[in-house]
Amino acid sequence: MKYSENPRKKRTQRDYNLGFKLAVISQVEKGEMTYKKAKKSYGIQGRSTVLVWLRKYGTLDWRKPRPRVSTIQMKETPAQKIKRLERELSDEKLKNKVLNTMIDISDQQHGTSIRKKHLPNQSNEFANTKS
Secondary structure, eight states, rough: OOOOOOOOOOGGGGGGGGHHHHHHHHHHTTTTHHHHHHHHTTTTSSSHHHHHHHHHOOOOOOOOOOOOOHHHHHHOOHHHHHHHHHHHHHHHHHHHHHHHHHHHHHHHOOOOSOOOOHHHHHHHHHHHHEE
């Protein structure tokens, strides 16, 4: 008994016409199937053939990959994280100083009192009314 009379024929890129490629790409981009599922269901032999088609004929932008936040944070060493957080803290302190200076200047020039004056009795009165 013979094992197989029809040996599997290897295909080349020329075997797939443009219409077939576009149909596969549209199904993958719509989310109907993954590129691996499309490869298996249509009998496409190359590992990255569908990906090449997606990059060449697809509507998605493949030039600039989006960085993942989690991978960036995972690659950050503790020393780098401390440095980054110290920079952010100094920036926030500077921003706070600038805003306080702007409020002081506005109060002096326009005679306004933007900051609320908290009286020490207010917190006690509020606590008594709650009970």
